[in-house]
């Protein structure tokens with residue numbers, strides 16, 4: 001199960017607000033089911049804290065929030081098909097636009113009497129979605145012709161998690177230049193926003209009118225270099241219970257491929273979780289879990305539904321004990337961002353890949 005600590009979420013939002021100071025709005029990024037934490041409970045908790053904005057990837061994700069009664073302004077980061085655009089207006093969503101052709105297709109599908117809120121996304125050097133400087137004039141022509149309301153202008157930073165990286169000031173400069181160009185084309189910027197968690201924390205000049213934290217809300221430092229810059233608490237605690245205990249002699253080997261060899265008589269705990277619920281196989285023989293306040297190493301290859309850990313040094317380990325795969329157990333912590341690195345990926349991927357079938361249990365005190 002996943003224990004989701006909504007008090008930690010609120011704590012992290014407050015930490016972000018302290019870091020960015022007054023006058024900068026927060027857009028909580030709750031796409032991908034709030035990074036696996038559950039979009040509705042997370043969005044409700046953030047709304048109750050007065051968050052100014054939310055962002056999701058698709059109209060479907062936004063509709064889920066609106067149908068749950070969440071009233072905060074919502075921005076859709078991803079592309080919206082023309083056949084969904086009237087629904088976007090009805091749901092009071094803002095959508096991201098970055099090309100004249102796509103904006104024209106939306107305009108053709110809209111009711112001229114019911115304009116669509118848009119955020120203009122400019123490509124300042126990330127070279128993912130966004131209008132390049134040379135495309136702004138054609139895009140501005142379509143936007144001025146309507147029916148659109150320009151609610152914001154945005155871009156996205158490629159390397160904000162690396163303090164001192166030269167691309168960040170270059171992207172800020174390119175953003176400034178795009179804002180000037182749009183203004184000279186008769187497009188007022190609306191809310192200007194550029195920074196993800198890393199940008200919000202480490203690059204004050206990137207904060208503009210609003211920042212868009214995702215991972216920091218969920219308690220993850222965007223990179224090891226930024227760890228400790230904010231007082232963050234993990235929100236997701238992935239837990240299970242010991243299914244079976246056994247002792248094997250020195251020399252025996254464990255699991256598929258026999259990749260773990262017991263160097264001493266070894267007490268093993270078998271846990272009923274594996275890569276099918278999102279505990280990555282790449283952590284085989286490379287991670288610890290927490291049991292009774294102790295770290296116990298993963299012993300052998302993680303399989304689809306089971307993982308085996310060495311609990312020889314965990315006094316009193318018993319079947320039914322709670323085991324924490326990441327998150328906190330009392331004063332002990334296993335950082336999902338560090339586990340992501342050990343798995344050869346990033347913590348974001350671990351959080352978002354916990355199977356939807358894994359129950360989320362919400363703590364709210």
Ligand SMILES: Cc1ncc(COP(=O)(O)O)c(C=O)c1O
Pocket residue numbers: 029077156195196197198212213214215216222
């Ligand atoms: C456009 C945009 N802004 C902000 C974020 C949030 O990023 P982070 O989780 O690193 O804060 C994302 C996440 O992928 C994004 O795509």
